[in-house]
Amino acid sequence: MRNRLPTRCIDINSIYCPCILAETNHCVYCSHLKGEPVCNCDWAGVCILNEKGWQATSAKQKWNWDETRTRQDLEVPITALELIAENTYAMRVLVPKELARSLDCPGSFVFFRRTEDPDFFKFPVGIMSVNSETIEVVIETIGPKSSRMLENGTNQLIVRGPYYNGIFGQPWVEKMANGNVLLLTGGMGQPPAVPIVKKLVENGNQVTAIVAPGKIGKIFAADIFKNLGIKVIPVISMRREGMAKFIELITNEEVCPDLVVSAGPDDQHHGIINVMQAENKNIPMAATNNATMCCGEGVCGSCDKEARGGKKVRTCKVQTDFISFI
Amino acid sequence: MIKVIVVGGGWAGCSAAIMAAKAGAQVVMLERTDLLLGTGLVGGIFRNNGRFTAAEEAIAMGSGDLFVAMDANTRHKGIDFPGHSHASLYDVTTIETVVKNILQNYGVDVRLKTRVTDVTKLGKKMQAVILDSGETLQGDVFVDTTGSAGPMGNCLKYGNGCAMCIMRCPAFGPRISVAAKADIKEYMGQKMDGSSGAMSGSCKLVKDSLALEIREPLERNGVIIVKLPEHLIRANGLGKKACTQYALPEYAANLVLLDTGHAKLMTSYFPLADLRSIPGFENARYADPYAGGNGNSVRYLSISPCANNLKVDGIDNLFCGGEKAGVLVGHTEAVVTGALAGHNAVRYCLDMQYLEYPKALAVGDFIAFVHEQMTAKDGLKVRYTFSGSFYFERMKQMGLYSTNRHEIQQRVEQVGLSDILNQCLV
Numbered sequence: 001m002r003n004r005l006p007t008r009c010i011d012i013n014s015i016y017c018p019c020i021l022a023e024t025n026h027c028v029y030c031s032h033l034k035g036e037p038v039c040n041c042d043w044a045g046v047c048i049l050n051e052k053g054w055q056a057t058s059a060k061q062k063w064n065w066d067e068t069r070t071r072q073d074l075e076v077p078i079t080a081l082e083l084i085a086e087n088t089y090a091m092r093v094l095v096p097k098e099l100a101r102s103l104d105c106p107g108s109f110v111f112f113r114r115t116e117d118p119d120f121f122k123f124p125v126g127i128m129s130v131n132s133e134t135i136e137v138v139i140e141t142i143g144p145k146s147s148r149m150l151e152n153g154t155n156q157l158i159v160r161g162p163y164y165n166g167i168f169g170q171p172w173v174e175k176m177a178n179g180n181v182l183l184l185t186g187g188m189g190q191p192p193a194v195p196i197v198k199k200l201v202e203n204g205n206q207v208t209a210i211v212a213p214g215k216i217g218k219i220f221a222a223d224i225f226k227n228l229g230i231k232v233i234p235v236i237s238m239r240r241e242g243m244a245k246f247i248e249l250i251t252n253e254e255v256c257p258d259l260v261v262s263a264g265p266d267d268q269h270h271g272i273i274n275v276m277q278a279e280n281k282n283i284p285m286a287a288t289n290n291a292t293m294c295c296g297e298g299v300c301g302s303c304d305k306e307a308r309g310g311k312k313v314r315t316c317k318v319q320t321d322f323i324s325f326i
Numbered sequence: 327m328i329k330v331i332v333v334g335g336g337w338a339g340c341s342a343a344i345m346a347a348k349a350g351a352q353v354v355m356l357e358r359t360d361l362l363l364g365t366g367l368v369g370g371i372f373r374n375n376g377r378f379t380a381a382e383e384a385i386a387m388g389s390g391d392l393f394v395a396m397d398a399n400t401r402h403k404g405i406d407f408p409g410h411s412h413a414s415l416y417d418v419t420t421i422e423t424v425v426k427n428i429l430q431n432y433g434v435d436v437r438l439k440t441r442v443t444d445v446t447k448l449g450k451k452m453q454a455v456i457l458d459s460g461e462t463l464q465g466d467v468f469v470d471t472t473g474s475a476g477p478m479g480n481c482l483k484y485g486n487g488c489a490m491c492i493m494r495c496p497a498f499g500p501r502i503s504v505a506a507k508a509d510i511k512e513y514m515g516q517k518m519d520g521s522s523g524a525m526s527g528s529c530k531l532v533k534d535s536l537a538l539e540i541r542e543p544l545e546r547n548g549v550i551i552v553k554l555p556e557h558l559i560r561a562n563g564l565g566k567k568a569c570t571q572y573a574l575p576e577y578a579a580n581l582v583l584l585d586t587g588h589a590k591l592m593t594s595y596f597p598l599a600d601l602r603s604i605p606g607f608e609n610a611r612y613a614d615p616y617a618g619g620n621g622n623s624v625r626y627l628s629i630s631p632c633a634n635n636l637k638v639d640g641i642d643n644l645f646c647g648g649e650k651a652g653v654l655v656g657h658t659e660a661v662v663t664g665a666l667a668g669h670n671a672v673r674y675c676l677d678m679q680y681l682e683y684p685k686a687l688a689v690g691d692f693i694a695f696v697h698e699q700m701t702a703k704d705g706l707k708v709r710y711t712f713s714g715s716f717y718f719e720r721m722k723q724m725g726l727y728s729t730n731r732h733e734i735q736q737r738v739e740q741v742g743l744s745d746i747l748n749q750c751l752v
Contacts, residue, residue, distance in 0.1 A: 006443070006460075032479045037514065037522065038627045039479040040506060042443045044458070044499030047478035050488060 005172070006042060007307075008319040010107075010165040013045045016070065018052040021298050021317075028298065028317055071160050071296075074099070075115055078155050079134065085218040088140050088188075089150065090128075095159060097133050102162040104130040106196045107170045107289075110161030111296060112139070114148055121145045122158070124293045126166050128191035129198075129224075138191040140216060163296045165315065166192055168322040169286035172259050176284075177203040179258035182249055183230075184272060186238045187214020189264035190221035192288050194228075196261055201228050208257075210245055212238035214264060238268060243275060250281050262287040262322075269322050287322035291315040327352045328675040328752065331455060331465035332668065333442050333504050336364030337392065338648025338660035339471035340425055342668030344391055346469070347432040349672035350752030354463065355434050356455070358441035359498045362429075363422050364473055365623070368492050368530050368614040369657050370586030372396055373403075374413035376712030376721045377658040378729050379688045386738035388748030389665035395424050396657075401585055402548030408576035409714055412729060415548055418530075419587035441499045442472075445507045450642045452508055458499060467643040467671040470504035470630065471664055474515075474649040475526070475623040477501050484523030486621025489595065491526070492614050493623060503628040505650065510640050513700060515626025515653045516707045523627050524709065527655075529595055529618040530588035537606040544585045552581040552607075558600055588613045594622045626653055626709075629700075634693050635680035636667040645671050652696040655711040662689045669747050676751055684741045688726040692717060 009028045011017050018027065027033035030048040031040035041048075080092040095103075103110065104127075113122040123145040129136045141147045149157070167173060173196050181200050185193040190211070200207050207230040213219050225232045235241040250256050260276070260283050262269045269287040276283060291303035298317040307313050307324045328351040332343045335357030343355045361367060372393070373381055381393045396416040403414045429436050444456040445468075454464040477500030478488045488495065495501065506512055514522045533541055544550040559579055576582070581604070582592040598619035601610050612618030630646045631639040638644040647664035648654075654663070662683075670680045683690030692712065699705035699716075710717045721727040728734055738744050 030479060032483055038506075038512075039477045039500060040502070041479070041500060042458075042502070044441075046496070047482070047488070047500075049479040049482050053482055053487065 005169060005319070005321050007313070007324070009317050010170070010319045011317060012043065012048070013051070018048050018055070019297065020070070022048065022052055026298070028314065071162070073158050073160050075156055076159050078157060081150070084138070084220050085216045087142050088138060088216045088218070090136065090138050090220070092134050092136050093157065093159060094133055095135055099159075099161060100130050100133050100135055103127045103135055104195070105164070106173045106199045107164055107166035107192070108161075108195070109163050109166045109192075110135070110137075110159050111163070112149065113145065113158045114151075114154060115156050115158055117148065120294070121148070122160060122294075124163070124296065126192035126288075128194045138188065138220075140188055160296075163316065165317060165319055166289050167196065167286050168289055168315075168320060169284065170319060172284045172286045173199055173261065176200060176205055176259050179205050180255065181205045181207045181259045181261060182246070182257035183207060183209040183261045183263065184238065184242060184246060184268065185209060185221070185263035186212030186242070186268065187216045187264060189214065189262075189268070189288055190219070193261070193263035194221060194224055196263065196286070197225055197228050197230055201230060207231070208233065208249070210235055210238070210242045212236070212242050214238070238264065239271070243271060246272065247275055247279065250276065250283065251279055256281070257283060259283065260285045264288065266290050270326070273323055273326060285322060289315055328467070328672060329354070329465045330467050330469065330668070330671050331356065331463060332469040332471060333455060334364070334471035334473055334648075335362040335436065335438075336471060336473055336648060336660060337366045337657045338473070338650075338664030338667070339469070340429060341389070341392055341661040341664030342469045342471055342645075342647050342671070343429055343434045344432050345389055345665045345668035345747055346672050347434050348388075348748060348750065349669055350750040351672045351675070353432075353434045354465070355429065355436050356440045356442055356457070356463075357436070357438050358501065359494055360438050361422055362426055362436070362438075365475060365492060365526070366657050366660070367418055367422060368588070370415045370418050370590060371584065371656075371713075372414050372416065372658050374410040374713045376688060376718045376727050377656065378412055379721070379727055379734060380658050380662055380692070380712045382731050382734040383687050383689050383738055384662050384665065386735045386745075387743050388745040389662070389669075391428055392425065392661050395428060396421065399424055401587065405548040407549045407551070407582055407584065408580075409574050415584055415586045417587045439498065442502060442504065444502075445504055447508050447641070450640065452641055452644050455504065467645070467674050468504060469664075469667050469671050470638065470644060470646045470650050471648050471667070472501055472503055472628075472650065474625045474628045475501070480523065480627050481621070481624045484521070484627065485525050485624035486595070489615035489617040489621040489623065491616075491623040503630075503650070505630040505638050505641070505644060505646065506628055508641050508644060510630060510638060513629040513631065513653075513706060515629060515709070518707055520707070523624040525594040525624055526622040527594055528590055528592050529615060529622060530586075530613040531583070531591055531618075532611045532613045533585070533589045535609045535611040536589060537608065540583070540606040541589075544583055544589060548585045550583045552583065552604065554580055555604060558604070595620060625649060629653060632697075634690075634697060635670050635682045636663060636693075637670065637674070637680065643674055645674075652693070653700060653706060653709050654692075654696055655709045656713060658713075659692075659711060663693065665747055666693075672751055678751065681746065684743070686741050687737060687743075688712060688721055691721075691724060691726055695720065
C-alpha cells in the first residue's frame with residue numbers, strides 16, 4: 001500500500017477551478033499557468049488549461065474575479081450560541097442550503113467576520129456539523145479578529161465559503177474503507193474531527209478516538225463521537241497519557257490502525273510522527289491544517305509552509321501529507 | 327542481471343526494449359495507455375524513399391525485427407504517391423498484437439496502463455522511476471522514448487486543442503518527459519513561422535464512410551489522389567505541419583489518401599463540413615483524431631539534448647530514442663534510433679564503449695546531421711526524415727540512398743557492423 005500522497009490542489013476541477021492563481025500565472029498545478037512553456041503536470045483529470053480556455057470562450061470576455069466563480073460573502077444570522085468553555089463558543093449559523101451542502105465533508109471550513117468589520121478581519125472556522133441549512137461550529141474568541149466577533153450581542157455575521165483544505169491527507173479520510181482508524185484529538189481539534197469520524201464510520205471503518213481537553217480545557221465532542229458509534233478513550237493530557245496509549249495501540253499488531261488521524265495542534269502532529277518513526281511504523285496519516293489563514297485563495301501567503309525540497313506551498317490550497325512539511 | 331527500464335511503448339520504445347533484451351538485459355517496458363505503438367497505431371508508411379535504405383541497414387545490423395514484422399503485415403507494397411516512391415503500408419488495425427508478441431518472445435516485461443510520473447536521481451545518475459500507483463521502480467539504466475506528442479495543455483497552447491487523438495491523454499493521464507523530470511533542459515521544435523511545436527501531419531478517415539468510387543481504387547492501389555475544389559485549396563496551411571516531406575504543392579491542391587487499414591489523409595486536419603463538400607466524401611468520418619476536423623496532436627515540445635550515441639546530456643544512465651532524440655519524423659526513424667538507445671543502455675552497464683552508427687551509413691549520417699542542424703539557425707524549424715524534405719536530398723547527394731539490398735548489406739559489412747545489434751553482450 002502506498003503511504004504517501006501526491007501533492008494536489010484541493011480545488012482542482014471544482015467549480016472554483018481555474019481560480020485567480022491561474023489568471024496571475026501562479027496555478028499550483030498547471031505548468032502552463034505558471035508561465036512555463038510546456039506541460040509538466042501530473043494531473044490525469046480534466047486539463048486545467050483546457051478548462052480555462054473553455055471558460056474564456058463561453059464567457060466571451062476576460063475572466064472577472066468579482067463574478068460567480070469565486071466564493072461570496074454572505075450576511076447570515078446566528079441561530080444558537082452556547083459558551084462551552086472559557087472564551088469558547090459553540091454556535092449555529094443559518095446559511096443557504098447550497099452552501100450547507102457543499103460544506104458537508106471532512107476538512108471543510110468557512111471564514112467569519114463581524115458584519116461591520118473590514119474584509120481583513122475574517123478568520124477561518126472549521127465545520128463541526130451540517131444539518132440541512134444550519135452549520136455548527138466552535139470558535140475560540142481570543143485573537144484580534146475573533147475576540148470582536150460576538151461583542152455587543154451581535155446576532156449576524158459575514159460568512160464566506162466553502163473552503164476545503166482543512167485536513168492534510170484528506171484523501172486518506174475520503175478513501176479509507178472497512179479499515180481500522182485511530183483518531184487523536186483534543187481542544188479545538190475536536191470540531192473538525194467530527195466530520196472526519198462521520199465519513200470514516202460511513203465507510204465502514206472501526207474508529208477509536210483518544211480525546212484530550214487540550215488548551216481550552218474541555219472535552220465536548222466525546223458524546224458526539226459516541227453517538228456516531230465509535231470507541232472513545234478520554235485522557236487528561238494528550239502529551240502524558242494519550243501518547244502512551246497511542247504507542248500501546250500501534251505496537252499491538254492486532255489493533256494497529258490502517259490510518260492515524262491527528263486533529264489537534266501541530267505539536268501533536270509532530271509528536272505522533274516522532275512516535276511512529278521511533279516505533280518504525282509507516283502508517284498513513286491525516287492531520288488538521290493549523291496554518292494561519294487570511295484570504296483562503298492562495299494569494300496572501302499567510303499560510304505558506306516550506307515543504308520538502310525547500311518549496312513553499314500555500315496550505316489553503318495545496319493538499320499533501322503533513323509529513324512533507326517536516 | 328542488468329535491468330533496463332524503457333519508458334514509452336511506441337515504435338522507438340519497442341525497438342529499444344527488443345535490442346536491450348537481445349544484448350542480454352532484463353527489460354521492463356512501461357506504457358501509460360492500453361496499447362503499444364503510440365502514434366504508430368495510426369501511422370503505416372515505411373520503406374518510402376530513403377526509409378528503404380534505413381530499414382535495410384537496420385536489418386543488416388541485426389535490428390530488423392520490427393521491419394520484418396511491418397513487412398509481414400503490409401496491405402500494400404511498392405506504391406508511389408506524390409514525392410514518394412516504393413512505399414509500403416502496414417496495416418494499422420492488426421500490427422499492435424504482432425509487436426506485442428515479439429516483445430513477449432524476447433522476454434520483455436511489458437506493463438500497460440502504467441504511467442511514470444516522476445524520477446529519482448542521485449547526482450548525474452537516475453535511480454528509479456515513480457509510477458502513478460506510487461510504486462518506485464529501480465533500474466540500472468533507463469531509456470526515454472516518451473515521444474513528444476501532447477499532452478492536452480500543449481495541444482491547446484500550441485495547436486487547436488485536444489482533438490482526441492490516439493494518445494488518449496484524458497483517459498490515461500498526461501505524457502511526461504523522463505529527461506525533463508530529471509531536470510534536463512529540453513529543446514522545442516518550431517513551425518516555419520517560429521512558433522513552437524508542430525502538428526501531426528496526417529489524420530485517418532473511416533474507410534467505410536467513403537463512397538465506393540473512392541474506396542475501391544484506394545483499396546486496389548493503396549493510394550488515391552482526389553483533386554480539391556478551387557475554394558478548398560489552402561496555400562498557407564503547409565508550414566505548420568510536422569511532416570515537411572508532405573509540404574509539397576501537390577498536397578495543397580489535392581487530397582492524398584493512403585490505405586493503411588483506415589484511409590490515411592495526408593493533411594493535419596480538414597474541417598469536416600469542407601471535407602464532406604467533396605464528391606465521394608459526403609459521409610466522411612474521422613477515425614483519428616476523433617475531432618480531425620478541428621486539429622491534431624502537437625509534437626516536438628520535448629526533445630532531449632543528446633549525443634550521437636543517444637545518451638542524454640547531463641545524465642549518465644539515460645538514453646533516448648524516437649522524437650526525443652531529435653526533430654525527426656516517422657516510424658523508421660523511431661525504430662533505428664530506439665534500437666541504438668536500447669543497445670547502448672546495455673553497453674553503459676557493462677562499461678563498454680558506446681556504439682555510434684557511422685556516417686558512412688544513412689542512419690549514422692542522419693543522426694549526426696539532425697543533431698548538427700538542431701543547433702544551427704532555423705534548424706529547429708525543419709523536421710528531418712529519410713523520406714523527403716532536406717534530409718532525403720542530402721542522402722541522394724551523399725550517395726547514401728540505395729534500394730539495392732545487396733549494396734546496403736555490403737556497406738554495413740564494410741563498416742564492420744553486420745549483425746552487431748544481434749549480439750548478446752552479457
